[in-house]
Structures are given as structure tokens and as C-alpha cells.
Amino acid sequence: MRTVYWTAFWVFLLDQATKWIVVHGMDLVDRMVIDVIPPFLVFRMAWNRGVNFGLLSDFDARWILIGVALAVSAFVLVWVSREGGNRWTYLSAGLLVGGALGNVVDRVLYGAVADFINMSCCGIANPYAFNIADIGVFVGALGLVFFTGRGSGTGRGKTA
Template sequence: MADILTGIETRLKGRVSRYGALGLIVAIVALILDQISKHWILFGINLPVQQQIEVLPFFHLSMVWNDGVSFGLLGADGLGRWLLVLFSIVVSIFLINWVRKAERPWLAWSLGLVIGGAIGNAIDRIRFGAVVDFLDFSGLYFPWVFNIADACISVGVVMLIWEVFTTKESDAKA
């Protein structure tokens, strides 16, 4: 992995830091995993027809078309859909600029996860008008159905908050 990062860093010298390259790789992997999982849900097992498949007593694959933001909050259709797409793209551009300059691996990972998740959900909104959600842990009293992109965004935000509160000011300036 270090050789890959060094190669990318050499090719993009001055435009992307070593950890920035790592963050961009994390974003691409998160995006690919998200889109592959959604393709499998829609066209592999055809979950829109089956609606729900019990995997474990506490975990189901449940088909939900989410027209809101993460976990179905603040539903939006029509113009709202395109505003959410625009918001996702603007946030992603801002985060890509930030991750390019990342000098710490934790920061790069966290930003990469958020970028990959945001772009994955934006692709769904553009293609389908809503986000494909299917991971259902309601058997564990978790009330929302979500997807890989939502999980990446949530984990990335928690990691980013951790980074902000645990990084010493001298480390942040370096």
C-alpha cells in the first residue's frame, strides 16, 4: 500500500499530499462498494419485488426508497431532490479540496469515507430520484433502514469529530 501511495504522490506532486492520496482511494473504494451493493440489491436479488429478506432474526434486507437525507430525514422530491444533489456535490468538492492537503491518516480516512458516501447517494438521486436503502437492523431496535453510503458518511463524521477533538493544536498546524 505504501508503494501505491508513493506512486500516486509522485504523479500528483504538489496537488495531493501522501495522505490526501489515501483519502481519495478510500473515497473511491467506498463509492464502488456502495454502488455495487445497490446494484446487487436492485438487480441481483431484485429486492424491490421481494421487499424484505430475513438474513438473521435481527437483520433484514428491506427495500426503502429514501427521498430525504441520511436515514430518511427531511424528505424531498422535485426541486428538493436536485437541491440535495447540488448540496452533495458542493460538499464533496469542498471535502476533496480538504483531503488533497491532508497530513494525517485519520483525517484522510474520515474525509474519504464522507466523500465516497456523499457521491454514492448523489448518484442514486440522479439515477433514481431517491436513495436505495436496504440495511435494516430493526431487530436491534435501530429504527432506520440505511445503505453503505450512509454508513460511510456516519462513520466518517464520527472519525472527523474524533480527529478535531483529539488532535493537538501543534499537530494540526504541522
């Protein structure tokens, strides 16, 4: 479980540090757009009050989304501690929990999640922005799908 906690800690720290550096340190909050390697990487300020792609942003779901993120994080921690798993399972759980908690802090502090990474390629303009926490949640959830399941764990409660 140490791997889960350390991974979550580093993802959370990286997420919060990059948000502070880009949004406040580079003044993206006022500049709104910073071309880094256009169009492949552009910092574009977006305050996401909803969930992915701005869904549910038309009404104040801040505290509901905070509650859901905390409940999912707690569920994943309990599940992984009971079921066990391999190194990939623990890394995936840590990515998801660290990312979820990073976005929870944003919702508590700002009322919205600070998204700023925008990537486009090959003539396709991506209108959406994301952050390090979003990457952690996505990759962590995907990893839990692929690296958990029948026979993959070393949980205490399993029988052969």
C-alpha cells in the same frame, strides 16, 4: 491525498455494488423484504427521497440534495488538501466523500437513495433502513470531528 481518493473510490464502489446486488440481483425492489439473519439483519427496500430518516421527503429536494452533497464533498477535499492531517483524517475524508458520491449517483439515476440494510436488536424494532454510503458518510464525518483540529495536521499553511 492518495489515501482520500482511494478510500472514496472503494467506498463508492462497495456502495454501488451492494446496492446493485441486493436491490436488482436479489430482486429486493420487487420482494421488498429479505430476511437474512432476522431480526439482526433484514434487507428492507426503502427509497429515501429526503435526508436522514426521511426528513424533507415530502417535497422534491433531489437537486438541492445533490448540490449539497457535491458542495460538501468538494469542501472536504479542498479542506483536507490544504490542512493536511494524519492517516485517520485522510481515511475519514475518503469515507465521507465516497459515501456522499454513492448517494448522489442514486439520486441522479433513481430520484431517491436506495436504502436496504435494516438492523434490530434486543426487542427494539428499528423502522429505518440505510446503505453502505450512509455508513461511510456517518463514520467519515465522525472521524473528521475526532481526527482533525488544532495540531493534528501537517498542512502547508500552518505555522508553529
